[in-house]
Amino acid sequence: MFRETVTHAGGSTEGTASEAHALMLLRRAARRGYAIEATRDGGALITWIRRELRGGTAHRSISLTPQMPVGKLTEALTGDLHAIRDLRPARYVLNDVGRRIILAGLAEISPLATAALRARQLVTAAERGTVRLTLTARLGLLAAEHRTTTTEPEGWSRPADLGMHGVTAGLNRPGRRAGMLNRTASAATCSCGQLRAFGGDRAEARRLARDHRHDMAAAFVEALPADFTTAVTA
Structure with a gap:
């Protein structure tokens, strides 16, 4: 979930945006050629210039701030996120002692790291038991890269x-x-x-x-x- 802040002629309006809604806003902005910038907390800022009917222009923006910020991306955490993103399919499995881990390709993410990824809402369960990065995690990685x-x-x-x-x-x-x-x-x-x-x-x-x-x-x-x-x- 994101906190959505829209600036317009009357000031600004705040609300909440689901991951699906945030993704729709980003895709629409990309199609229209608006400026998009990822933020380090896992959010995004969309800006554009609107032409007014009476002449002149006005700046507009949509800010998407994650309710659960990405936080510090250590080297180890970044490696785990890259593995889940790049080595498909990533999925939950149980290790030899019955603890849940993420298996991405041949890479195993430890139970502790798996629990941390889930607690920080950086991963989500997709279809058929597979695991993917949340939009917040992907935006945080983009800003870091x-x-x-x-x-x-x-x-x-x-x-x-x-x-x-x-x-x-x-x-x-x-x-x-x-x-x-x-x-x-x-x-x-x-x-x-x-x-x-x-x-x-x-x-x-x-x-x-x-x-x-x-x-x-x-x-x-x-x-x-x-x-x-x-x-x-x-």
Whole structure:
């Protein structure tokens, strides 16, 4: 379940959204080209610009906040989530001493870890005893897999410090900046390794990083299986 907050012309409205409803909102947003961003707590933010009948534009948004946040994703927990997501079919089985575990491919998730996944509502029972990640877990993983950063511009420096010997610049600049260059470029990178771009300044680099996160979220929504449906958390 999610807490849904919709901003509109009259202010904002809050309510609750099931996993199925949240997924419908995300798929509709992807079809319409709205910006989607996954949040680290396992939620999502949908934003778009609405054209008004009387002219002008207005910003609108839908925020989906999980009632049970994902919490800290340790390396071990992330490995278990990846196994359930990628090694199919994942299912509940009983181990040699009768304790319930998750078997994903050939990988066995311990009884303790299985219990923790269930308690944190990161997994849910699907058809025929199979197990899948909840939408919250998938969104939390998506946010963790695409952590973007931007670099601080170098700012003012002398050409000689940059290896540009014999170059002069701005000899009449005030504030003790005579003969100095202002380097405003900022790099934008993502932990996934698919983004390494440069902006003319840090604001542009942040825009590049934000666009990358939006692109990855849209691709994530489009790649969700067609039969990804709600099931009662087990």
